Amino acid sequence: MLEFIIQNNIVCHAVEAMLFASVACAVLSVIITQVQISSIGFTMAHAAFAGAAVGMFLSLNPTVCSIVTGIGVAFLIGPLSDKARVSPDTALGLLFGICMAVAIFFIAYMQTLGQGFSAMGLLFGDVISLYREEVYLLAAICIVAIAVIVILYKEITAIIFDKRIAESVGVRVKPVYYAMLFVIALTVSFCLPIIGGLLLYVWLVTPAAVALQFCNRLSAMFVVAPIVAAVVSISGALVGLEYSLPVAPLTAVLFSVVFIVAVFLSPRRRVTFRKT
Amino acid sequence: MTSSDPVIRLENVYTAYEGADRPTLTDISLSIGKGEFVVIGGPNGAGKTTLLETINGMLPITHGRTIVCGQDVREDGVQVRCRVGYLLQNFAFDPLTPFTVEEVVLMGRFGMIGLFRKPRTEDYEAVARSLQLLGIEDLAARPIGQLSGGQQQKVLMAQNLARNPEVLLLDEPFSNLDMFAREEINRLLAILVRSGVTVLIVSHAFDDLPDGPVRVVVMQEGKIVASRECSPEEVEQVVRSAGKGASHA
Numbered sequence: 001m002l003e004f005i006i007q008n009n010i011v012c013h014a015v016e017a018m019l020f021a022s023v024a025c026a027v028l029s030v031i032i033t034q035v036q037i038s039s040i041g042f043t044m045a046h047a048a049f050a051g052a053a054v055g056m057f058l059s060l061n062p063t064v065c066s067i068v069t070g071i072g073v074a075f076l077i078g079p080l081s082d083k084a085r086v087s088p089d090t091a092l093g094l095l096f097g098i099c100m101a102v103a104i105f106f107i108a109y110m111q112t113l114g115q116g117f118s119a120m121g122l123l124f125g126d127v128i129s130l131y132r133e134e135v136y137l138l139a140a141i142c143i144v145a146i147a148v149i150v151i152l153y154k155e156i157t158a159i160i161f162d163k164r165i166a167e168s169v170g171v172r173v174k175p176v177y178y179a180m181l182f183v184i185a186l187t188v189s190f191c192l193p194i195i196g197g198l199l200l201y202v203w204l205v206t207p208a209a210v211a212l213q214f215c216n217r218l219s220a221m222f223v224v225a226p227i228v229a230a231v232v233s234i235s236g237a238l239v240g241l242e243y244s245l246p247v248a249p250l251t252a253v254l255f256s257v258v259f260i261v262a263v264f265l266s267p268r269r270r271v272t273f274r275k276t
Numbered sequence: 277m278t279s280s281d282p283v284i285r286l287e288n289v290y291t292a293y294e295g296a297d298r299p300t301l302t303d304i305s306l307s308i309g310k311g312e313f314v315v316i317g318g319p320n321g322a323g324k325t326t327l328l329e330t331i332n333g334m335l336p337i338t339h340g341r342t343i344v345c346g347q348d349v350r351e352d353g354v355q356v357r358c359r360v361g362y363l364l365q366n367f368a369f370d371p372l373t374p375f376t377v378e379e380v381v382l383m384g385r386f387g388m389i390g391l392f393r394k395p396r397t398e399d400y401e402a403v404a405r406s407l408q409l410l411g412i413e414d415l416a417a418r419p420i421g422q423l424s425g426g427q428q429q430k431v432l433m434a435q436n437l438a439r440n441p442e443v444l445l446l447d448e449p450f451s452n453l454d455m456f457a458r459e460e461i462n463r464l465l466a467i468l469v470r471s472g473v474t475v476l477i478v479s480h481a482f483d484d485l486p487d488g489p490v491r492v493v494v495m496q497e498g499k500i501v502a503s504r505e506c507s508p509e510e511v512e513q514v515v516r517s518a519g520k521g522a523s524h525a
Contacts, residue, residue, distance in 0.1 A: 034374070151392060158383045161375055162367065167334055169435070170387015171359035216419055218374040 011241050013135050014127035018233040018251070020074060021137035021191040024145040025200070026207035028184050028259055030221045031149070033208040034160040039092045039148070039205045040074060041184060046096055047073035048189045049052035049197025050103040052122050056115070057106045062122070066192055070185035073099065075178075125196030125243065125248030134193075141190045148183045149222065157218055199252045203229065208254040213266035232258055283443055283474045284308040284331055289340035291330045299338060300326045302498045310442075313469045313488060314476045317515035318495035325365060325476040327495065328445040331476070332360045345442050358387040361436030364479075365447035369428060373421035377431050380420050381407060384435035406437040409464060425452035427453070433461065444468065446477045463484045482512040494518035 032041040051069025052062035063179040071094050080091040107123065149156060155176040158166035167173045188200060195203055207225040215221045236251025281469045284306065291301040301323050308314055316324045319449075329335040331344055333353030342349040344356045361384075381403045382395060389395055407413040410430045415423065420431055429452045436444060444465075452459050466486035469475055485508040494502040502518030 088371065090417060154386050154394070155391065157375070157379070158386050161373070161380065161383060162369075163333075164364060165367070165383070165432070165435075166386075167363065168332065168357060168362040169384050169439070170354050172354055172391065212372065212374070216374060217379075218375065 001141070009053045010128060011238070012133065013130040014241055015234055015237045016135045017127055017130050017138055017194050018237040018247070019230055020135070020142040021194045022203060022207070022229035022233035023226040024138070024142040024187045025191060025195075026226040027149055027222060028187055028216070029066055029178055029206070029208035029229075030211065030225050031156060031203050032184065032204055033212070034218065034221075035163075035180075038088060039096075040077065040181070041098045041188075043077075043099065044070045044181075044185055044203050045188050045192075045200040045204065046099040046103065046197060048185065048192050049122060050099040050106075050191075050201075052192055052197070052210075053103045053106040053110075057110055062193070063189055066189035067186060070189050071182060074181040074185055088267050089132070108210055110272065121196070122191060123196050123198050125194050125199060125203055126248060127194055127241075127247045130194075132235035138190060138194070141187055145183055145187050148179065152179065156180065160218065162184070195248045199248050202252040202255050203233075207232075208261050210255075210262045215260040228258065229255075281308040282343075283310050283312075283345060284476075285333070285341075287343075288339045289342055291326055291332060291335050292338045293335070301330060304330075304340070304500060306493065306503065307501065308476070308491070310474055311469055311472045312474050312491055313465070313486065314474070314491045314493055315338060315482065315485065315497060315511055315515075316476060316478045316493045317461050317480075317482070317511070317518075318501075322495040323498040324495055325447055326498070327488040328362065328447055328476065328478060331443075332357050332362050332445060334362075350374075354387065358439065360445040361439065361443050362442035363429075363436055363444075363446045364430055365451070367428065367432065368425070369421045370429050371421040372418075373419065375420050376416065377412065377414040377418050377420055377434075378403060378407070380431055381434045381438050384438035388439050402438045402440070406434040409437060409496045410434045413458065426454060426457055429453060430457065430461075441473065443474045443476070446475065446479075448478060448480070450479060450481050458484060471514070482508075482515065485511060492518075 001016055003012055006015060032038055047064035048070035051066040055062040076095065077088055077091050080095070104185065116134025155171050158171045159173060159176060163173055191200060191203070207229040208221060210228045211221040211224040215224055232254050233251050236254050237247050239245065240247035240250045284324055286304050286306045289301060292299040292300040304327065316327060318324055324336060330337060330342060333349035334354050337350050346361045347356050349356050382399060382475065385399045389399060393398060401435040406411070407416055410433055412427065412434060414429050415427060420428060421429065429449065433449065449461060453461065462484055465475055466488065469486065469488065487508065490508050490511055491503065491505050492511050493500055494515050502514065504514060506514050
């Protein structure tokens, strides 16, 4: 798609993959941070990571396995907290621990079997060996994430504002909420091999956190967050590939720097100072 | 539904919260007509808020039947909520909440508009009308998180009025309001009741209720212990005596 700008195929695919993955994660980051389900996103990312590791070990499709475990965990949180009589927060902590343990166990075991290289890609991401079809798939996921937000925008905004108020005005909160979780699980699973299970969370939170420093309106956040994510991710991919640095970790560091700078430049911060 | 049918009818209703081992509401039967002004009183934890949320179908009914505006709440909860306004008791919006007052009021019509549809001109007109009714049209473009508690309460009231409700359920609507705002809301409620809107209000402040006949429903330990019509001045007395009578029984 971007061959007319970037002649090198490897770099071109890497940039395209980072662009689509970052835009998909960034639009969802607005939902994750504003509905305050960061812990759910965090746990789903690690569940997808565990699913992919198990799938790789059993020679099953890692992406399908990560989708199944990602969605499975999202639906397990409620029943687990009810049955075990623990708060949803504790249930998430338990699930996160289990997912990490399963993922690390299988990755370590695969290393002893000599399959370590592909498994490490799950941890820190891999943008080098991408096929064109994989990039197309990421583009499709990006379109799906944006389409779901556009189609359910009204309902999503009401849920973001207040779930109980949304329910009281006649919004079908549960189906929309589960549709949101499904799209998050889907996106997480497809972005996992590019960004890596340990770093994915940065893409699912930081773009919205940066956008919030400058935006007073939700609609603006949905525009600013993906622009920030795209610029940072493309820069990370280009710099990383140029200087042979690990692309996803470098981009994650860039995101952190951008966030810190945004906090200092934020007009909202200045308003707070004036008030006090 | 004919004009003589009650707008709200509860028949032997039991409601329990998820995971609770006993129902919060026990054997509630109640019939409320069109344009009635009902005050629900009783001590904390008596089940007043639970009753409101049972009427609009936000809580599961474990036994019995609730019919609101001719629709069974258990089957058509979402449709009922599109016709019933509900002002929640507890709310506080973060100063960084990225919504303007106009956007929040428009949300009141989201259920009516339905899935996959966008708000139309008539929806924005309804928003403008209800902002005007509450006298907060000048706040339309302001972020809701930056308003005072009383102003936020008025915005949520406007959100409910934006869908022209047939029934209005108000949980402690005066809690954040100053005396001037209270008078304003009371005047508005009196107009709504005269135009045929049924109003149910949970309140501990009985001193300045709108003029006209008031039905008082007193609750204690999840049950209705009294239900009678009286004048606004008598409400406090009815709630006190019914509460005492029930605790002595």
